[in-house]
Amino acid sequence: xxxxxxxxxxxxxxxxxxxxxxxxxxxxxxxxxxxxxxxxxxxxxxxxxxxxxxxxxxxxxxxxxxxxxxxxxxxxxxxxxxxxxxxxxxxxxxxxxxxxxxxxxxxxxxxxxxxxxxxxxxxxxxxxxxxxxxxxxxxxxxxxxxxxxxxxxxxxxxxxxxxxxxxxxxxxxxxxxxxxxxxxxxxxxxxxxxxxxxxxxxxxxxxxxxxxxxxxxxxxxxxxxxxxxxxxxxxxxxxxxxxxxxxxxxxxxxxxxxxxxxxxxxxxxxxxxxxxxxxxxxxxxxxxxxxxxxxxxxxxxxxxxxxxxxxxxxxxxxxxxxxxxxxxxxxxxxxxxxxxxxxxxxxxxxxxxxxxxxxxxxxxxx
Amino acid sequence: xxxxxxxxxxxxxxxxxxxxxxxxxxxxxxxxxxxxxxxxxxxxxxxxxxxxxxxxxxxxxxxxxxxxxxxxxxxxxxxxxxxxxxxxxxxxxxxxxxxxxxxxxxxxxxxxxxxxxxxxxxxxxxxxxxxxxxxxxxxxxxxxxxxxxxxxxxxxxxxxxxxxxxxxxxxxxxxxxxxxxxxxxxxxxxxxxxxxxxxxxxxxxxxxxxxxxxxxxxxxxxxxxxxxxxxxxxxxxxxxxxxxxxxxxxxxxxxxxxxxxxxxxxxxxxxxxxxxxxxxxxxxxxxxxxxxxxxxxxxxxxxxxxxxxxxxxxxxxxxxxxxxxxxxxxxxxxxxxxxxxxxxxxxxxxxxxxxxxxxxxxxxxxxxxxxxxxxx
Numbered sequence: 192x193x194x195x196x197x198x199x200x201x202x203x204x205x206x207x208x209x210x211x212x213x214x215x216x217x218x219x220x221x222x223x224x225x226x227x228x229x230x231x232x233x234x235x236x237x238x239x240x241x242x243x244x245x246x247x248x249x250x251x252x253x254x255x256x257x258x259x260x261x262x263x264x265x266x267x268x269x270x271x272x273x274x275x276x277x278x279x280x281x282x283x284x285x286x287x288x289x290x291x292x293x294x295x296x297x298x299x300x301x302x303x304x305x306x307x308x309x310x311x312x313x314x315x316x317x318x319x320x321x322x323x324x325x326x327x328x329x330x331x332x333x334x335x336x337x338x339x340x341x342x343x344x345x346x347x348x349x350x351x352x353x354x355x356x357x358x359x360x361x362x363x364x365x366x367x368x369x370x371x372x373x374x375x376x377x378x379x380x381x382x383x384x385x386x387x388x389x390x391x392x393x394x395x396x397x398x399x400x401x402x403x404x405x406x407x408x409x410x411x412x413x414x415x416x417x418x419x420x421x422x423x424x425x426x427x428x429x430x431x432x433x434x435x436x437x438x439x440x441x442x443x444x445x446x447x448x449x450x451x452x453x454x455x456x457x458x459x460x461x462x463x464x465x466x467x468x469x470x471x472x473x474x475x476x477x478x479x480x481x482x483x484x485x486x487x488x489x490x491x492x493x494x495x496x497x498x499x500x501x502x503x504x505x506x507x508x509x510x511x512x513x514x515x516x517x518x519x520x521x522x523x524x525x526x527x528x529x530x531x532x533x534x535x536x537x538x539x540x541x542x543x544x545x546x547x548x549x550x551x552x553x554x555x556x557x
Numbered sequence: 558x559x560x561x562x563x564x565x566x567x568x569x570x571x572x573x574x575x576x577x578x579x580x581x582x583x584x585x586x587x588x589x590x591x592x593x594x595x596x597x598x599x600x601x602x603x604x605x606x607x608x609x610x611x612x613x614x615x616x617x618x619x620x621x622x623x624x625x626x627x628x629x630x631x632x633x634x635x636x637x638x639x640x641x642x643x644x645x646x647x648x649x650x651x652x653x654x655x656x657x658x659x660x661x662x663x664x665x666x667x668x669x670x671x672x673x674x675x676x677x678x679x680x681x682x683x684x685x686x687x688x689x690x691x692x693x694x695x696x697x698x699x700x701x702x703x704x705x706x707x708x709x710x711x712x713x714x715x716x717x718x719x720x721x722x723x724x725x726x727x728x729x730x731x732x733x734x735x736x737x738x739x740x741x742x743x744x745x746x747x748x749x750x751x752x753x754x755x756x757x758x759x760x761x762x763x764x765x766x767x768x769x770x771x772x773x774x775x776x777x778x779x780x781x782x783x784x785x786x787x788x789x790x791x792x793x794x795x796x797x798x799x800x801x802x803x804x805x806x807x808x809x810x811x812x813x814x815x816x817x818x819x820x821x822x823x824x825x826x827x828x829x830x831x832x833x834x835x836x837x838x839x840x841x842x843x844x845x846x847x848x849x850x851x852x853x854x855x856x857x858x859x860x861x862x863x864x865x866x867x868x869x870x871x872x873x874x875x876x877x878x879x880x881x882x883x884x885x886x887x888x889x890x891x892x893x894x895x896x897x898x899x900x901x902x903x904x905x906x907x908x909x910x911x912x913x914x915x916x917x918x919x920x921x922x923x924x925x926x927x928x929x930x931x932x933x
Contacts, residue, residue: 211631211849232590233589234590234632235632237592237598238597243592246597249590251585251586252589289578289579323601326665330851
């Protein structure tokens with residue numbers, strides 16, 4: 192029997208081996224917040240918390256789901272994320288499953304709040320599987336400013352990862368996209384602008400809307416409104432981004448909602464019929480503060496602050512122009528119809544005003 | 558069953574993004590993993606006892622090492638390490654714990670670490686047969702044939718000494734006589750694992766002699782004695798691939814995809830057969846190598862070099878991996894992959910260290926013949 196034991200060891204020497212135990216920690220940095228996931232092999236999770244409740248030798252999806260809480264507690268007790276001074280507070284979402292080369296992994300998504308200021312480094316204390324498998328490693332990938340950094344977490348205390356600055360080009364494309372995306376997904380800015388642009392293809396005569404006879408005045412109207420809005424929000428966006436002026440977000444959000452109500456009501460009960468660009472400019476100043484709150488969440492990457500701000504702003508303008516170019520020629524084409532002058536102007540504007548009024552109440556109250 | 562989204566996730570990983578594509582199984586009864594013996598949460602209690610009692614720790618560590626061998630799963634080595642950890646400190650008196658620890662290190666290709674621990678073990682117990690055998694094995698992998706032979710002689714058990722010695726002699730200019738000598742060893746009385754060892758030595762020697770027919774016979778015998786021996790399985794698969802028998806490789810290695818070295822052979826066979834499943838195998842291998850590279854351990858660098866050369870067709874990268882691998886181990890397969898990568902990359906002189914090694918020791922291997930001549 193001695194010989195068999197000996198041979199067993201010898202063969203171990205030449206035998207090929209399987210992948211070692213890895214956990215995967217993926218983190219995305221967004222300003223002062225993190226989002227990401229922690230992945231553990233099913234069998235590592237079994238060792239750590241015990242997933243096979245009925246002890247039949249198979250871990251089922253039902254068993255995994257029923258241990259959501261245990262997994263959260265385990266990860267919380269053995270994984271700490273922070274910025275060097277504060278520890279982030281994590282919120283976990285429902286587990287899923289990810290298949291990797293050596294089998295299925297528990298995929299536990301989370302978001303983490305790391306205080307007020309945007310992160311310039313991420314400090315990780317990773318002790319998963321400690322005492323169970325000393326060869327376990329955490330494979331870390333951190334995405335920040337559109338770039339990804341990787342690292343190996345060895346369970347030997349806190350490890351600090353300084354976030355690399357993005358290249359100017361990467362900052363440009365990243366923030367340009369964010370700007371476009373923001374104007375398209377944040378429908379309130381577009382509704383405000385549209386409310387001001389709807390009457391741009393009309394003129395007020397004898398208490399009635401009638402079509403402008405030529406394209407030129409319509410175009411000039413549109414140009415004035417869009418330009419005034421752009422100049423105004425760019426101005427306040429810059430001031431806020433460089434923290435020269437700061438307004439409480441509840442105030443700006445409420446005033447933005449109010450601006451939409453006013454612009455829409457002005458179409459139904461016209462007070463300002465000429466020079467709507469003044470409304471665009473005045474409220475545009477407030478909308479700029481609204482854009483700035485998005486940038487504050489993302490943060491401006493060190494080393495590329497100006498270019499990021501400019502490209503974000505450019506993205507906003509591109510997104511806004513795309514909508515104007517898509518909508519206004521159509522409005523111009525049907526401007527003479529009763530449908531446009533009555534239905535769209537009155538009922539469309541009423542719908543916008545009602546929606547914005549709901550926002551106003553929601554934002555003002557809380 | 559691989560979901561398309563999981564596939565996409567791996568491809569994404571290959572492309573350099575770490576984003577996964579997790580999924581939600583359809584129903585609660587879907588089985589996600591098997592729990593193998595020794596990996597239950599409830600078994601951690603035994604490990605806690607092992608921290609207090611050496612007579613619990615040693616068999617438990619041995620069990621884990623055996624599991625690692627049987628399944629090819631590196632995690633069991635980690636479990637063994639955790640169990641041994643309290644018993645291998647500087648003032649330990651347990652040679653057994655040290656020998657087991659060395660086995661763990663050697664399995665992870667930490668050869669110098671293993672040799673150092675074995676020296677400590679022999680200081681406590683100079684005639685430890687396992688310590689000598691493990692030393693002989695490590696030294697052989699490192700290409701230190703003289704020292705390996707000396708270690709073989711100290712083992713004690715006559716049959717094991719003979720197998721150990723002839724195995725080394727076969728690598729340094731005495732291939733034909735070593736092949737004959739091992740065939741002389743009576744295998745009737747041998748336990749199955751020892752017989753599998755003998756058969757795999759014979760099979761590899763036959764391959765190096767260019768006698769593939771005989772090699773196939775030995776590999777099949779070895780697999781009969783020890784069906785779980787994936788070292789023999791890999792060598793047999795290589796023989797089949799060399800002879801254009803890719804289809805048989807897929808049969809031989811069916812169900813063994815979770816072992817990287819075997820998955821590599823499957824992928825090479827799929828490539829030869831223009832099997833669309835290659836894309837999936839290739840993505841899995843690339844993901845596994847990427848994870849290893851990120852960890853910083855190169856347990857499978859030999860396989861990675863072959864992957865880059867034969868699957869990816871990137872001889873430059875393959876040469877880099879083969880040279881890295883050469884720093885760690887010097888078996889015939891390591892020589893071959895370095896020579897082939899150097900030749901494919903158009904810089905045969907890059908294989909100079911391997912060529913010099915082969916000349917110095919008089920390594921005989923028909924597979925190297927054309928590659929040695931290709932030297933500048």
